[in-house]
Amino acid sequence: MKVDLLTVEEATQAVLERACALxxxxxxxxxxxxxxxxxxxxxxxxxxxxxxxxxDGFALRFADLRNGVGTLRIVEELYAGSLPSRSLMGGDxxxxxxxxxxxxxxxxxxxxxxxxxDGDRVLVEDPSVRPGGNILRRGRExxxxxxxxxxxxxxxxxxxxxLASAGRPSPLxxxxxxxxxxxxGDELVESNQVPGPGQIRNSNAVVxxxxxxxxxxxxxxxxxxxxxxxxxxxxxxxGLASDVLxxxxxxxxxxxxxxxxxxxxxxxxxxxxxxxxxxxKPLFFGVGPRRGEKPGTLVFGLPGNPVSGVVxxxxxxxxxxxLLAGRAGRPLGLPLYxxxxxxxxxxxxPTYHPARRVEWTGRGPGTVGLxxxxxxxxxxxxxxxxxxxxxxxxxxxxxxxxxxxxGFLDLG
Amino acid sequence: MKVDLLTVEEATQAVLERACALxxxxxxxxxxxxxxxxxxxxxxxxxxxxxxxxxDGFALRFADLRNGVGTLRIVEELYAGSLPSRSLMGGDxxxxxxxxxxxxxxxxxxxxxxxxxDGDRVLVEDPSVRPGGNILRRGRExxxxxxxxxxxxxxxxxxxxxLASAGRPSPLxxxxxxxxxxxxGDELVESNQVPGPGQIRNSNAVVxxxxxxxxxxxxxxxxxxxxxxxxxxxxxxxGLASDVLxxxxxxxxxxxxxxxxxxxxxxxxxxxxxxxxxxxKPLFFGVGPRRGEKPGTLVFGLPGNPVSGVVxxxxxxxxxxxLLAGRAGRPLGLPLYxxxxxxxxxxxxPTYHPARRVEWTGRGPGTVGLxxxxxxxxxxxxxxxxxxxxxxxxxxxxxxxxxxxxGFLDLG
Numbered sequence: 001m002k003v004d005l006l007t008v009e010e011a012t013q014a015v016l017e018r019a020c021a022l023x024x025x026x027x028x029x030x031x032x033x034x035x036x037x038x039x040x041x042x043x044x045x046x047x048x049x050x051x052x053x054x055x056d057g058f059a060l061r062f063a064d065l066r067n068g069v070g071t072l073r074i075v076e077e078l079y080a081g082s083l084p085s086r087s088l089m090g091g092d093x094x095x096x097x098x099x100x101x102x103x104x105x106x107x108x109x110x111x112x113x114x115x116x117x118d119g120d121r122v123l124v125e126d127p128s129v130r131p132g133g134n135i136l137r138r139g140r141e142x143x144x145x146x147x148x149x150x151x152x153x154x155x156x157x158x159x160x161x162x163l164a165s166a167g168r169p170s171p172l173x174x175x176x177x178x179x180x181x182x183x184x185g186d187e188l189v190e191s192n193q194v195p196g197p198g199q200i201r202n203s204n205a206v207v208x209x210x211x212x213x214x215x216x217x218x219x220x221x222x223x224x225x226x227x228x229x230x231x232x233x234x235x236x237x238x239g240l241a242s243d244v245l246x247x248x249x250x251x252x253x254x255x256x257x258x259x260x261x262x263x264x265x266x267x268x269x270x271x272x273x274x275x276x277x278x279x280x281k282p283l284f285f286g287v288g289p290r291r292g293e294k295p296g297t298l299v300f301g302l303p304g305n306p307v308s309g310v311v312x313x314x315x316x317x318x319x320x321x322x323l324l325a326g327r328a329g330r331p332l333g334l335p336l337y338x339x340x341x342x343x344x345x346x347x348x349x350p351t352y353h354p355a356r357r358v359e360w361t362g363r364g365p366g367t368v369g370l371x372x373x374x375x376x377x378x379x380x381x382x383x384x385x386x387x388x389x390x391x392x393x394x395x396x397x398x399x400x401x402x403x404x405x406x407g408f409l410d411l412g
Numbered sequence: 413m414k415v416d417l418l419t420v421e422e423a424t425q426a427v428l429e430r431a432c433a434l435x436x437x438x439x440x441x442x443x444x445x446x447x448x449x450x451x452x453x454x455x456x457x458x459x460x461x462x463x464x465x466x467x468d469g470f471a472l473r474f475a476d477l478r479n480g481v482g483t484l485r486i487v488e489e490l491y492a493g494s495l496p497s498r499s500l501m502g503g504d505x506x507x508x509x510x511x512x513x514x515x516x517x518x519x520x521x522x523x524x525x526x527x528x529x530d531g532d533r534v535l536v537e538d539p540s541v542r543p544g545g546n547i548l549r550r551g552r553e554x555x556x557x558x559x560x561x562x563x564x565x566x567x568x569x570x571x572x573x574x575l576a577s578a579g580r581p582s583p584l585x586x587x588x589x590x591x592x593x594x595x596x597g598d599e600l601v602e603s604n605q606v607p608g609p610g611q612i613r614n615s616n617a618v619v620x621x622x623x624x625x626x627x628x629x630x631x632x633x634x635x636x637x638x639x640x641x642x643x644x645x646x647x648x649x650x651g652l653a654s655d656v657l658x659x660x661x662x663x664x665x666x667x668x669x670x671x672x673x674x675x676x677x678x679x680x681x682x683x684x685x686x687x688x689x690x691x692x693k694p695l696f697f698g699v700g701p702r703r704g705e706k707p708g709t710l711v712f713g714l715p716g717n718p719v720s721g722v723v724x725x726x727x728x729x730x731x732x733x734x735l736l737a738g739r740a741g742r743p744l745g746l747p748l749y750x751x752x753x754x755x756x757x758x759x760x761x762p763t764y765h766p767a768r769r770v771e772w773t774g775r776g777p778g779t780v781g782l783x784x785x786x787x788x789x790x791x792x793x794x795x796x797x798x799x800x801x802x803x804x805x806x807x808x809x810x811x812x813x814x815x816x817x818x819g820f821l822d823l824g
Contacts, residue, residue, distance in 0.1 A: 029603065030633070033622045047794070049607065054717070054789060079639070080661075080716070081598030083610045097669075099599055099661075099716055099791075101610050140788045141795075148794055156823065157622035158797035161615035161718060164603035165793065186493030187511055191441065191576035195461065198495045198513050203573035210445045210569035221442070227491070249492075249511075257509075304492070304511055305466070306573060376552045377466060379511075381577065382459070382560055383553075385570035411568065 008315060008350065011275045012332065015285055015298070015316050018271065021326035022177060022243060023293050026170040029160050034216055035173035036326035037159075041149045044167050046139035051102040053078075055134045058115055058122055059106035060093040062131040065124060068110075074120050078103065093122055102135055109134035154327075174326035177217040180239035181208050184225045184232065184259060185249040185304055203381060204248040204302075204309050211313050215321045217244070232262045240266060240288045240297045243324055246317065247284075249304030259301050260284055268299050276395075277315075278349040279378030280308035285316065298324075305378035311352045311390060314409050334392060334407030338362065340369040343400045345393035352409055354380075354387035362403050370408055387411065420727060420762060423687045424744065427697055427710070427728050430683065433738035434589060434655060435705050438582040441572050446628055447585035448738035449571075453561045456579050458551035463514040465490075467546045470527055470534055471518035472505040474543040477536060480522075486532050490515065505534055514547055521546035566739075586738035589629040592651035593620050596637045596644065596671060597661040597716055615793060616660040616714075616721050623725050627733045629656070644674045652678060652700045652709045655736055658729065659696075661716030671713050672696055680711050688807075689727075690761040691790030692720035697728065710736075717790035723764045723802060726821050746804060746819030750774065752781040755812045757805035764821055766792075766799035774815050782820055799823065 006014065024038030053059065059078070064070050072093035076086045080099030088094065088105035095117075096102070096109060111134060114126035142148055148166055149159045155173065163171050183205040191201050202224055212219040220242060225235035227250065236259070239245035250259035260273060267289040275283050284301030291297070300317055302309040319329050340360045345351060353372050360369025370391050375383040392407040393400070400406070418426065436450030465471065471490070476482050484505035488498045492511035500506065500517030507529075508514070508521060523546060526538035554560055560578055561571045567585065575583050595617040603613050614636055624631040632654060637647040639662065648671070651657035662671035672685060680698040687695050696713030703709070712729055714721040731741050752772045757763060765784050772781025782803050787795040804819035805812070812818070 029618050030621055030631075033625055045607075047612075048791065049612065050610065052791070054791060079598065081600070081610055081639070099597070099612075136788060136791050141792045149797070155622075156797070157619045157626060158718075158722065158793060158799075158823070160622050161619035161793050162797045164618040165613045165615040167603060167606065167613060169602075169604040185511070186491065188493070190581075191579060192581040194579070195457075198462065198493055200459075200461065200511075201577045201579060203577040206441050206576040207569045207573035209442055210567075210572050213445055214569065219442075227493070310570065376548060379460065379464065379466060379548050380553045381570060381573050385561070385568070385574045387570075411570070 005274050005276050006272050008275060008277050011272055011283075011285070012316060012319065014271050015320050016323060016329065018287050019298060019320040019323040020295065021174050022324050024172045025175050027173050027175060028170055029164060032155050032160065032171060032173045033157075035155050035175065037149055037151055037153050037155055037171055038174055039172040040147045040151050041163055041166055041168050041171060043142045043144055043146045043148050045144050047141040047165060048136055048138055051138050052136045053096045053098055053100050053102060053109050053134060054136050055109055055111040056097050057109045057111040057134060058093040058124060059088065059096045059102055059109050060124065061088055061090065061106060062108040062129070064091055065129065068127040068129045069125050071121055071123050074117070074122055076103065093124070107131055107135075177243040177321050177324040178220060179212045179217050179244040179246060179321070180220045180222065180242035181205050181212070181246045181248075182222045182225055182235050182239050183248050184227065184235075186227045188224045188249070190224065204304065204306050207306060207310060207381070208246055208248065208302075208313060211310070211318070212246075212321070215318050216325060217321045227258060229258055229262060232258055233265065236262055237266055240268070240299075241291070242297060243294070244317070244321065245288070245297050245299045247299070247301045248309055250301065263299060263301070276349055277311070278347065278351040279303070279305060280312045281349070283312045283316070303378070306381040307354070307378045307384045310384060310411070311409070314390075314411065334409055336405045337368060337370045337408050338403050338405050339391070339400055340371045341402055343372045343393070345400065346397045348395050350395050351393045352390035353393060354384045355389065355391040355408065356386065357388045370406065417686050417688050418684050420687060420689050423684055423695070423697070424728060424731065426683050427732050428735060428741065430699055431710060431732040431735040432707065433586050434736050436584045437587050439585050439587060440582055441576060444567050444583060444585045445569075445572065447567050447587060449561055449563055449565050449567055449583055450586055451584040452559045452563050453575055453578055453580050453583060455554045455556055455558045455560050457556050459553040459577060460548055460550055463550050464548045465508045465510055465512050465514060465521050465546060466548050467521055467523040468509050469521045469523040469546060470505040470536060471500070471508045471514050471521050472536065473500055473502065473518060474520040474541070476503055477541065480539040480541045481537050483533055483535050486529070486534055488515065505536070519543055519547070589655040589733055589736040590632060591624045591629045591656040591658060591733070592632045592634065592654035593617050593624070593658045593660075594634045594637055594647050594651050595660045596639065598639045600636045600661070602636065616716065616718050619718060619722060619793070620658055620660065620714075620725060623722070623730070624658070624733070627730050628737060629733045639670060641670055641674060644670055645677065648674055649678055652680070652711075653703070654709060655706070656729070656733065657700070657709050657711045659711070659713045660721055662713065675711060675713070688761055689723070690759065690763040691715070691717060692724045693761070695724045695728070715790070718793040719766070719790045719796045722796060722823075723821070726802075726823065746821055748817045749780060749782045749820050750815050750817050751803070751812055752783045753814055755784045755805070757812065758809045760807050762807050763805045764802035765805060766796045767801065767803040767820065768798070769800045782818065
């Protein structure tokens with residue numbers, strides 16, 4: 001019965017080896033937020049494409065002013081989107097609005113607050129004005145051909161704006177992974193139903209859906225699949241169209257736990273089925289058949305106990321989603337925090353125990369510590385819902401004292 | 413011309429005074445992620461609703477074992493979702509799967525790995541077994557009537573799961589704010605078009621859409637509105653159906669800047685129109701008429717220069733979105749970082765200058781510092797797209813040395 005009992009580290013390694021960035025596709029900018037760009041994008045023209053006013057004011061010839069003062073003749077009014085029809089001669093000025101092209105002959109813009117208009121004349125009075133003031137020269141931001149966003153960069157809001165301004169409404173990006181979620185089990189009813197005897201409401205799928213969305217991936221939630229070979233085969237087969245398939249329930253050693261056999265029948269290669277950890281030991285991981293250009297689906301069979309499912313997601317699924325999206329993985333080690341109270345751990349498996357982050361003054365003010373919460377175990381989602389994550393107690397019996405330092409698997 | 417020139421702090425205060433949590437609505441769980449719960453939710457039944465197996469194994473009477481060893485008769489097989497039909501008598505055991513109800517008479521579950529089945533008999537051998545082992549008692553997680561998620565708590569994945577298990581598929585929550593984005597300006601073309609002379613592509617709306625989504629709100633992007641009173645009136649009027657209306661362009665002092673007048677005509681009360689900052693001085697803020705039960709739309713007219721729009725969003729819109737969603741505001745002060753290189757600031761307005769977070773060794777290893785980037789000003793989105801945020805240089809001329817400390821307005 002000790003087959004496949006990998007350590008968490010070995011199991012993580014086995015998952016990450018099989019997760020690589022998804023093949024790039026073109027997505028509209030509004031769907032490419034936080035995606036990784038998969039091509040270099042160059043400017044298709046100079047920006048600005050013309051010398052341009054940075055302020056509302058008057059475009060003029062600097063030489064026409066004396067210490068910033070002069071009275072000029074208004075020859076034209078220029079708005080953003082309009083084109084100058086006149087070149088400025090000595091003594092001329094054009095009213096100009098932010099973003100409008102500078103007329104030929106002008107070399108300076110004086111902001112409107114430093115001017116006074118009087119019919120077709122304008123009195124300019126701005127001792128601080130400098131030649132070239134308030135003009136953004138053509139190509140000053142970028143030149144045609146300059147690479148403006150590089151392959152491998154994350155599409156932040158401002159980079160999306162750069163792609164828009166370069167005329168790339170559908171850049172090539174690594175897409176967010178699509179994650180099918182299939183809840184299984186005869187004991188489950190949906191959250192809007194009243195459970196009969198021996199039944200409980202399906203909470204796992206809701207938790208996973210939100211965890212997947214929070215990891216930047218796209219959750220695709222299926223209805224509950226009964227413990228029936230035909231129904232399971234259809235539900236899991238559909239799930240293999242996605243980049244990742246998360247199944248809850250049906251993976252422990254029970255005779256009705258049909259999931260692993262059904263997956264194998266669908267061509268899923270089993271990588272491991274159990275991991276040495278608590279809660280969440282019966283965790284299945286495999287890889288589906290290749291999907292044309294796309295790699296095989298990463299298939300995770302998570303235990304039906306809700307807390308086990310959450311811990312399995314955080315340890316194995318979340319890092320895999322990062323890699324599928326082309327992001328560098330999170331550091332594998334857990335950050336360490338001091339415990340704020342005594343805790344006794346017993347057992348031969350490393351244990352992830354719900355804990356809250358709290359202020360701890362045991363070593364002076366301002367330290368963050370972990371408070372392990374009283375929990376009824378792997379079915380106690382309520383306690384997990386009051387936790388910030390899970391404190392890791394390594395295998396072996398030990399009485400921990402306040403201040404002893406342990407790793408922390410963050411829910412956030 | 414100095415009307416309404418508030419400081420950033422005064423303007424922020426004026427915005428935040430007018431932003432309060434939106435009226436709660438019922439949302440399905442899949443749309444309520446990260447929303448604030450607006451009601452206390454209680455358990456509608458005990459959980460678990462019955463004594464339940466935490467492992468696959470055999471349910472039995474502890475008294476039938478001697479030092480954890482015994483041979484028992486298998487009287488039934490129990491799966492999750494099935495109901496026991498037999499009470500256990502002395503010498504009886506039932507095969508039981510994780511999640512299944514414990515049969516009457518049984519008080520202990522021995523995990524399957526510590527048993528060996530032989531026809532209708534099972535040999536149990538688990539010296540570590542304790543009475544009550546591997547059973548989660550009815551109501552151990554929660555009792556009917558217990559408050560399980562409280563009003564004011566954020567709906568994290570595990571809390572969403574608790575609502576599902578309590579039969580609340582549509583909880584009352586503060587919804588994510590809906591944010592209409594209306595780009596204006598005759599000079600704009602969409603990002604899939606080739607700009608004509610004097611034109612540029614619309615990048616502001618794309619940047620704002622992503623900033624809004626990143627702040628957890630729902631962006632609703634309009635097509636470009638021309639500088640025409642009728643078109644503007646229609647576009648802005650539609651935008652007033654949303655919780656927030658963001659307009660880009662059309663708010664400086666130019667004669668064609670029709671936005672403030674159009675807004676006033678639609679019943680928007682002007683709160684301020686300019687703020688003492690660079691870039692982004694011409695920033696309009698007002699409040700629309702009440703919308704039935706809902707408060708008036710918060711209306712922000714952001715300048716058309718892209719970097720000005722970004723700074724205006726970070727300073728004024730993002731904190732307002734937090735309050736509308738019922739979240740506590742971010743702290744108003746900016747975190748301080750040392751500059752990694754010399755920088756000269758000149759001018760009478762506090763200036764937000766694009767800067768990158770970099771490692772700085774000027775005071776020993778491991779310090780984070782700010783590197784101000786060479787920027788062509790408020791129209792230079794490219795430089796902003798390479799920045800992590802904006803270093804704040806207060807009003808007044810000053811030559812900064814490496815190590816001098818300034819505030820940082822984070823893009824993330």
